[in-house]
Amino acid sequence: MVVFVDLDDESEPPEVGGHWDARHFGLGNTVSEKEKEKELEVENEERDNPNRNASTEALGCYPVVISIASHLDLNTLDALSQTCRQVRVNLLQFRTQLLSTTLRCSNEPIQSDPERSLRYRARSADWYFVExxxxxxxxxxxxxxxxxxxxxxxxxxxxxxxxxxxxxxxxxxxxxxxxxxxxxxxxxxxxxxxxxxxxxxxxxxxxxxxxxxxxxxxxxxxxxxxxxxxxxxxxxxxxxxxxxxxxxxxxxxxxxxxxxxxxxxxxxxxxxxxxxxxxxxxxxxxxEQEIDCDAEDAREIESSSRVVSPSSSPGSSMGPGYARHEIEGIGGVVKKKLVRxxxxxxxxxxxxxxxxxxxxxxxxxxxxxxxxxxxxxxxxxxxxxxx
Structure with missing residues (x-):
């Protein structure tokens, strides 16, 4: 038996024609192998993902992942996304929100002075700067x-x-x-x-x-x-x-x-x-510890001016008393010592x-x-x- 195929006609493959019989030419095994391959692919898709567990499922929840990202910087968040594919997929869906909620420096709201930035940049980075x-x-x-x-x-x-x-x-x-x-x-x-x-x-x-x-x-x-x-x-x-x-x-x-x-x-x-x-x-x-009152009073006045109410007077507690002792020094100079x-x-x-x-x-x-x-x-x- 001879089968004539028109190569110019590409609209239909020869298998579609009624005169084509794959089993007659010994190609039935090929068709069955293709069906088996399709079945294996379906089974592989239905197979359990080893990366799907309680931790990765939690990272797919928006409130959980936002709370975690608020304690991580960008480098740590990037390292977390590279642990496995499932974690990366869960984080990518919230990428825009995560980048805006990562850990931030406490000095970020403070406005930097451009004049002092260049002047103090070198010595502020030096760990033994004496200040x-x-x-x-x-x-x-x-x-x-x-x-x-x-x-x-x-x-x-x-x-x-x-x-x-x-x-x-x-x-x-x-x-x-x-x-x-x-x-x-x-x-x-x-x-x-x-x-x-x-x-x-x-x-x-x-x-x-x-x-x-x-x-x-x-x-x-x-x-x-x-x-x-x-x-x-x-x-x-x-x-x-x-x-x-x-x-x-x-x-x-x-x-x-x-x-x-x-x-x-x-x-x-x-x-x-x-x-x-x-x-x-x-x-x-x-x-007991004795402290010079001059420096201590200056600190108290500075701190009290920020927090105390206007009615209170910081100078009322600076007179001599149980904790403050007056000591006459050289030349008749009277100094005050604070005892704590x-x-x-x-x-x-x-x-x-x-x-x-x-x-x-x-x-x-x-x-x-x-x-x-x-x-x-x-x-x-x-x-x-x-x-």
Missing amino acids: VGRNRAGTGKVGQCARDLVGACRRCGDVVCRNCTIKPPAPVLLRHRHRRICTACSRVPLSYLVEQSSEHDHTSSSATKPLSGDNLRRAVCGCATDVVWFCQPCGRSLRSVDSEYESIWKWRTRYLPSLGGLGVGIGEGNRGVPCGRGGDCVAAREV MVKVGACVPEFGDEKEQGKFLVREIEGRARSWCGWCWRVIPGVEDVV
């Missing part, structure tokens, strides 16, 4: 805020962008951030030091559930491993504070204990080096081998003992601490 104090240093904004790299300051917690942070210190300067802690703080569990903060007392922090695992790793100091992320007001005084703390130890190592410390009482009573945690120390005690009760940390131990070698903070720098970070105000685990 202490938030009011004096300002917000640290020298230009437009960025959206791609935004995070919380490791010390104060304010959300700042990469343009409002300090220049990260060199790795060689990490050894200067250590602060020695007292014996009581070095013996308590590590989670106890992590939970405590300056706003909460010991009773409220001990009632909470102790941290462990990844939460504990994020709560301890990460200046040596993570990026040093500090806002301008917190980071400008890092070098001056480190130099001041080390100068105390250098001064104390020059006096021999055999001479009695020349009246300084090295490590005796309340005259030793206080714990690096300050008022949050486990063995903290209240002591403040919490001071317990004295830290001093070791004989360090005194003989003229060194200090050797155990903390080498990582053998637990210490306190003077940069981010977090605990630095020692060798015996399991994190």
Whole structure:
């Protein structure tokens, strides 16, 4: 049998004609294979997607994904979209809304001064710029805020962008951030030091559930491993504070204990080096502290002029009384001293081998003992601490 096919007629394939019989030419298996391939494609489409789970389904919900995006910057949001195809599909449908609701710098509403931006841009990015104090240093904004790299300051917690942070210190300067802690703080569990903060007392922090695992790793100091992320007001005084703390130890190592410390009482009573945690120390005690009233009154007047009502007078509480003492100085000059009760940390131990070698903070720098970070105000685990 012969089949004649008109090649010029492309409107209909030869299979459509009534004289075409595929089984007669042995092509029936080909047709069945095509049908099987179609069935396999349908089965593959109906197969369960391994990327569809509770997490990816939640990212497809608009309120959930908007709430999550408000805590992420653009870089983190882009990394989240690259985890799997299902997450990317869920995020792409809300792309316009997500880009407008990502995490923003706290200084973004502040208008930048174009005259000061160029003048202070170089030195404001320098981490050891000597200008202490938030009011004096300002917000640290020298230009437009960025959206791609935004995070919380490791010390104060304010959300700042990469343009409002300090220049990260060199790795060689990490050894200067250590602060020695007292014996009581070095013996308590590590989670106890992590939970405590300056706003909460010991009773409220001990009632909470102790941290462990990844939460504990994020709560301890990460200046040596993570990026040093500090806002301008917190980071400008890092070098001056480190130099001041080390100068105390250098001064104390020059006096021999055999001479009695020349009246300084090295490590005796309340005259030793206080714990690096300050008022949050486990063995903290209240002591009297004398402050010059001239500088303190200036701060009170400045702060009271912003918050107090017009009827109240800040000068009424500046006269001599129980807390304010008048002291006659040289030349008959009368000065006022403000006496306050403040919490001071317990004295830290001093070791004989360090005194003989003229060194200090050797155990903390080498990582053998637990210490306190003077940069981010977090605990630095020692060798015996399991994190």
